[in-house]
Amino acid sequence: MKFMEPKVSFSEETLKLSEKIISHYPEGRQKSALIPILHLAQAEFGGWLSVEAMDYVAGLLKLKPIEIYEVATFYTMYNLKPTGKCVIEVCRTGPCWLMGAEKIIEHLEKKLGIKAGETTTDGKFTLKVTECLAACGNSPVIQIGEKYYVNMDVEKADNLIQNLNEGMRV
Amino acid sequence: MSIKILFENIDVDGIDSFEVYRKLGGYNSVEKALKNMSPEDIVEEVKKSGLRGRGGAGFPTGMKWSFIDKAPGKSHYLIYNADESEPGTFKDRHLMQYNPHLLIEGLILSCYAIRSNTSYIYIRGELMYVMRILEKAIEEAYANGFLGKNILGTDFSLDIYCHPGAAAYICGEETGLIESLEGKRGNPRLKPPFPALNGLFGFPTIINNVETLATVPWIINNGGEQYAKIGIGKSTGTKLISACGHINKPGVYEIELGLSVEEFIYSDEYCGGIKNGKKLKAVVAGGSSVPILPAELILKTAKGEPRLLSYESLSEGGFETGTMLGSGGFIVMDEDTSIVKNLLTFTRFYRHESCGQCSPCREGTAWMEKILNRIVEGKGNEKDIDLLMDIANNIEGNTICPLGDAAAWPVQSAIKHFRDEFLIKPEIV
Numbered sequence: 076m077k078f079m080e081p082k083v084s085f086s087e088e089t090l091k092l093s094e095k096i097i098s099h100y101p102e103g104r105q106k107s108a109l110i111p112i113l114h115l116a117q118a119e120f121g122g123w124l125s126v127e128a129m130d131y132v133a134g135l136l137k138l139k140p141i142e143i144y145e146v147a148t149f150y151t152m153y154n155l156k157p158t159g160k161c162v163i164e165v166c167r168t169g170p171c172w173l174m175g176a177e178k179i180i181e182h183l184e185k186k187l188g189i190k191a192g193e194t195t196t197d198g199k200f201t202l203k204v205t206e207c208l209a210a211c212g213n214s215p216v217i218q219i220g221e222k223y224y225v226n227m228d229v230e231k232a233d234n235l236i237q238n239l240n241e242g243m244r245v
Numbered sequence: 246m247s248i249k250i251l252f253e254n255i256d257v258d259g260i261d262s263f264e265v266y267r268k269l270g271g272y273n274s275v276e277k278a279l280k281n282m283s284p285e286d287i288v289e290e291v292k293k294s295g296l297r298g299r300g301g302a303g304f305p306t307g308m309k310w311s312f313i314d315k316a317p318g319k320s321h322y323l324i325y326n327a328d329e330s331e332p333g334t335f336k337d338r339h340l341m342q343y344n345p346h347l348l349i350e351g352l353i354l355s356c357y358a359i360r361s362n363t364s365y366i367y368i369r370g371e372l373m374y375v376m377r378i379l380e381k382a383i384e385e386a387y388a389n390g391f392l393g394k395n396i397l398g399t400d401f402s403l404d405i406y407c408h409p410g411a412a413a414y415i416c417g418e419e420t421g422l423i424e425s426l427e428g429k430r431g432n433p434r435l436k437p438p439f440p441a442l443n444g445l446f447g448f449p450t451i452i453n454n455v456e457t458l459a460t461v462p463w464i465i466n467n468g469g470e471q472y473a474k475i476g477i478g479k480s481t482g483t484k485l486i487s488a489c490g491h492i493n494k495p496g497v498y499e500i501e502l503g504l505s506v507e508e509f510i511y512s513d514e515y516c517g518g519i520k521n522g523k524k525l526k527a528v529v530a531g532g533s534s535v536p537i538l539p540a541e542l543i544l545k546t547a548k549g550e551p552r553l554l555s556y557e558s559l560s561e562g563g564f565e566t567g568t569m570l571g572s573g574g575f576i577v578m579d580e581d582t583s584i585v586k587n588l589l590t591f592t593r594f595y596r597h598e599s600c601g602q603c604s605p606c607r608e609g610t611a612w613m614e615k616i617l618n619r620i621v622e623g624k625g626n627e628k629d630i631d632l633l634m635d636i637a638n639n640i641e642g643n644t645i646c647p648l649g650d651a652a653a654w655p656v657q658s659a660i661k662h663f664r665d666e667f668l669i670k671p672e673i674v
């Protein structure tokens with residue numbers, strides 16, 4: 076049988092990092108590295124997990140592709156379709172809701188002209204609602220990438236999007 | 246000022262670096278334990294301390310450790326539960342972010358106590374920036390001989406690894422966590438077998454909360470008996486309470502167990518009273534899953550005694566008139582809050598987070614959300630309230646893991662204490 080070249084692959088550096096992660100688990104338990112390595116894959120392959128990306132990870136970890144799909148569909152952090160350049164996640168659970176999260180979500184939907192879960196037509200922003208981010212003492216909270224923006228209100232959220240938008244124009 | 250065990254040095258500049266932490270006596274307990282104490286001695290001290298798990302269930306930590314199967318030749322694992330996903334709870338993140346070495350110190354002692362040479366810190370995926378702080382601290386501990394092979398020249402070796410999740414509340418449940426750590430969906434396992442006998446990779450495994458193990462260094466330094474003198478009755482020691490909602494000073498507070506709820510809410514040392522001078526309406530005292538209580542019942546028990554922040558006092562009156570200490574996520578609501586709308590956000594959360602294995606949980610949470618949506622839109626009626634209660638009662642106790650109960654309790658308690666409100670259309674907040 077002829078071996079098929081994967082359509083995507085990790086950079087040298089990411090490959091090294093994955094090997095290090097795999098070494099954290101006992102021999103034969105490389106499946107444990109799946110969740111951390113899917114995070115690497117999502118970051119390296121444009122912010123989402125295509126079937127090709129998941130199949131590549133399957134090859135890397137010597138797992139069946141279905142084992143990757145099962146996991147990728149279970150955890151909320153994995154995007155299974157392309158997202159905007161900037162993914163805005165607004166927390167909507169009780170404590171954030173008490174402090175006005177709903178108004179922020181409504182405002183951002185209006186401002187961006189999309190509903191939560193959608194991406195703007197120019198591909199800049201994806202708006203998502205998310206559940207408690209363990210920062211309820213500074214609610215409402217918005218997460219963008221690894222960064223938390225805290226003590227938000229409509230005006231601050233508005234400015235935040237404005238700044239990000241301008242930053243992306245370059 | 247009350248006694249500080251976990252927060253003693255949290256405000257010191259540079260406490261997140263090994264150098265400053267060590268200068269202030271950090272890792273002394275490891276020296277003491279590895280040189281002068283056997284693993285059994287550690288378990289004994291923790292038993293004497295009366296320390297109970299801070300992850301939510303309050304199970305005595307020393308007792309849990311003594312269940313572990315220490316058969317020679319078998320791997321043992323200790324998993325540090327840093328999933329922190331219970332709405333209203335943000336204490337573990339605070340500790341990890343600001344005092345990471347305290348956790349590592351606690352972890353070394355605890356692994357020694359159960360004879361584990363490998364430990365995983367399972368941290369929720371959204372907290373990548375906190376994981377980097379922990380990883381840096383771990384690296385420093387290795388560099389200084391507190392982790393790795395033959396720690397301090399003894400025959401005890403330990404490796405610690407951080408393992409991120411990817412956003413799934415259910416992975417905070419210990420068997421869901423183990424599945425996730427094995428690279429699978431976070432579906433909880435049926436118990437027995439309990440993890441202490443058959444856990445990660447089929448080996449004996451202990452799972453503890455971040456705050457629980459961060460307490461162990463103090464216990465080893467000062468003795469279990471000393472710790473047991475702090476607190477009240479069987480609620481020994483201090484507890485981190487993360488307070489949020491309509492209060493003047495939201496944040497994480499270390500309180501001595503037994504502090505009165507009234508003092509906690511109104512004194513300037515803690516929450517500083519209700520925002521904008523409004524009246525207190527209700528509190529969810531232990532994270533989203535515990536029963537909500539109206540102001541009268543959170544400040545005083547049904548017997549008219551002051552309600553205290555302790556396992557026993559908060560559960561006084563059972564679920565009729567009491568609640569639980571849970572994870573210490575203290576959510577305060579003022580007089581203008583719609584209890585029903587808040588409940589809807591919780592129910593939506595549990596529907597979203599149900600792993601889907603048990604039909605009562607999977608279907609029940611979806612139905613409850615649907616009915617609550619109808620009610621919030623102003624289209625509900627008396628029958629809907631009864632139906633909600635009926636569904637919640639049918640979920641409770643009929644599921645593989647306690648997420649089902651956690652979804653049922655907020656609904657049952659909100660109806661019990663605030664039934665009249667279910668037929669009023671709430672304003673947008």
Ligand SMILES: Cc1cc2nc3c(=O)[nH]c(=O)nc-3n(C[C@H](O)[C@H](O)[C@H](O)COP(=O)(O)O)c2cc1C
Nearest residue numbers: 298299300326328329330417418419453454457647
């Ligand atoms: C649905 C669910 C979610 C949980 N989430 C967490 C969590 O985020 N952090 C935690 O420490 N414990 C959580 N727990 C409790 C754990 O299952 C376990 O009891 C705890 O980590 C044990 O540690 P402790 O004895 O030190 O409290 C959760 C339990 C359930 C049922």
Ligand code: SF4
Nearest residue numbers: 600602603606644646
């Ligand atoms: S109770 Fe819910 S979350 Fe727990 S195992 Fe059953 S379906 Fe999954």
Ligand code: FES
Nearest residue numbers: 166171207208211
């Ligand atoms: S509810 Fe938004 S951070 Fe907790």
